[in-house]
Amino acid sequence: MDCKQLNTHLPDVVSAMVGSIEREPGIQHLNRVLLPSRNAIIEALELLRQLMYPGYYGKQSLTSQNVQFRIGELVRELSDVLYEQVRCCLRYRRQIPEKNGQHANGGECDGEAADVVAVFFERLPAVRQLLAKDIQAAFDGDPAAQSTDETIFCYPGVFAITVQRLAHELYNLGTPLMPRIMTEHAHSLTGIDIHPGAKLGERFFIDHGTGVVIGETTEIGNNVKVYQGVTLGALAPAYGQQLRGQKRHPTIQDNVTIYAGATILGGETIIGEGSTIGGNVFITASVAPRNQVSAEQPKLKYRDRRKPGEMVIDFQI
Numbered sequence: 001m002d003c004k005q006l007n008t009h010l011p012d013v014v015s016a017m018v019g020s021i022e023r024e025p026g027i028q029h030l031n032r033v034l035l036p037s038r039n040a041i042i043e044a045l046e047l048l049r050q051l052m053y054p055g056y057y058g059k060q061s062l063t064s065q066n067v068q069f070r071i072g073e074l075v076r077e078l079s080d081v082l083y084e085q086v087r088c089c090l091r092y093r094r095q096i097p098e099k100n101g102q103h104a105n106g107g108e109c110d111g112e113a114a115d116v117v118a119v120f121f122e123r124l125p126a127v128r129q130l131l132a133k134d135i136q137a138a139f140d141g142d143p144a145a146q147s148t149d150e151t152i153f154c155y156p157g158v159f160a161i162t163v164q165r166l167a168h169e170l171y172n173l174g175t176p177l178m179p180r181i182m183t184e185h186a187h188s189l190t191g192i193d194i195h196p197g198a199k200l201g202e203r204f205f206i207d208h209g210t211g212v213v214i215g216e217t218t219e220i221g222n223n224v225k226v227y228q229g230v231t232l233g234a235l236a237p238a239y240g241q242q243l244r245g246q247k248r249h250p251t252i253q254d255n256v257t258i259y260a261g262a263t264i265l266g267g268e269t270i271i272g273e274g275s276t277i278g279g280n281v282f283i284t285a286s287v288a289p290r291n292q293v294s295a296e297q298p299k300l301k302y303r304d305r306r307k308p309g310e311m312v313i314d315f316q317i
Contacts, residue, residue, distance in 0.1 A: 033097050036088040041181045044081045047074055048166055052128055056152050079117060086175055087113035093176045116173045123169050130202060134161050137203035141225055156190035157206030167196035201254070208260075215249035217267060224252055227260040227279075235266035235284055253289070 001009070021028050029035060050058035051074050054067060062070055090109040138151040138158055145151055151158050163186035167179035179196035187193045192209045194200075197216035204220060206212055208228040214220075218232045234248040247267035254273045258264070261280040264271065271277060272289030281295050 033092050033095055034088055035092060036085045036177055036181070038181055038185075040081055040085055041178055042185055044078060044085065045163060045166070045182055045185065047078050047081070049162065050074055051078070051124065052131055052162060052166075053152055056149075075121065079121075082117045082120065083113055085178055086116050086170075089175050089177045090116075116170070116175055119173060120169055127165050127169065130165055131162055133203045134158065134205065137205040137223070137225075138207075141205045142207060155209075156192060157209040157212075160186045160190045160192035160194055160206065160209065160212075161200065161204060164194040164196060164198065164200065168198070168200070171196040198249075217247045218249040219251040221252060221254035221256070221273070223255045225257045227258065229261040230258050231263045231265075233263070233265050235269075 021030075046057070050056075051071065054070065055062040058074075059070060087110055090113055094109065096109065135148050135151055135158060138155055139145045139148045142151075145155075160183075163182050167182040170182075171179040183194055183196050190209055192206060192212045194212070194214045195216040195218070198214045198218040198220070200220050201222040201224060203223045205225045206227075207225065211229040212226060213231045213233060215233050220232075232250050232252070234243065236243065236248075249267060250264045250269040250271065252258070252264075252271045253275075256271050256273070256275050256277070258271075258277040259279040262277045262283070263281070264277065264283045266284050268286070269284060270286040271283075272287055272291065274290040275287050276292045277283065277287070278292065278294030281293050283293065287293055
């Protein structure tokens with residue numbers, strides 16, 4: 001097939017795709033209310049990160065003399081972006097369509113969006129206090145860290161927790177879609193999946209982080225440390241939507257360490273204060289405080305597969 005023949009074939013491709021769209025309405029969004037802009041929400045996240053960590057991201061050379069001006073710029077820009085996206089999310093939830101380029105009957109959503117953004121801004125200083133403790137926990141808990149600057153700049157766990165704490169505030173304010181877009185953006189960049197509904201205590205640290213999953217109804221206490229590959233999940237995901245609104249993810253109490261690859265499932269599962277969960281364990285029942293859970297020590301079985309004159313050592317675990 002040459003280029004001319006390919007161009008002749010394109011109308012058939014278009015017809016086939018339109019037919020597919022008509023047959024599968026569940027994966028198209030036609031003749032419906034507008035969705036929020038993922039790109040705008042990600043832009044807001046970048047601005048929020050500058051607001052949370054001034055001088056680290058965005059404009060450099062900030063001083064105590066000019067920081068107020070820069071914060072004012074960021075808040076003004078964020079106000080516009082957040083208001084428009086929250087308003088769009090609220091109208092999506094209530095299925096308010098556009099009419100002649102304007103949203104119909106959207107005044108109530110407009111006022112609610114302004115209230116949500118105002119309260120969100122009011123909560124940001126408290127979020128920064130939590131993040132300051134998370135940063136210190138990351139530095140204190142990792143002997144490889146040279147400074148807190150390094151943890152802010154380089155650690156994927158810090159980024160994922162930052163995004164989740166911001167998204168959690170919007171989640172608590174009843175904003176649909178937007179909090180999940182935020183945390184899934186962090187998930188795509190870090191491999192760390194923290195639902196915006198999860199409740200995270202103070203001084204939370206995720207070390208390395210790749211493959212960590214923390215479900216919506218998870219509750220995590222203070223001074224908890226989690227390593228890569230940990231799953232805090234639901235025990236019966238096959239029931240799907242029947243479990244919506246129920247406590248289906250575990251509770252992790254204060255001063256718990258969970259090592260790499262551990263899986264802890266179930267809304268009634270509580271990991272008691274001060275416990276240590278070893279790597280690669282599978283837990284579906286509660287653990288009493290100040291206990292250690294570990295998998296059985298592997299047994300090494302050596303088999304001699306040497307041919308005459310060769311030294312080959314093979315083993316299995």
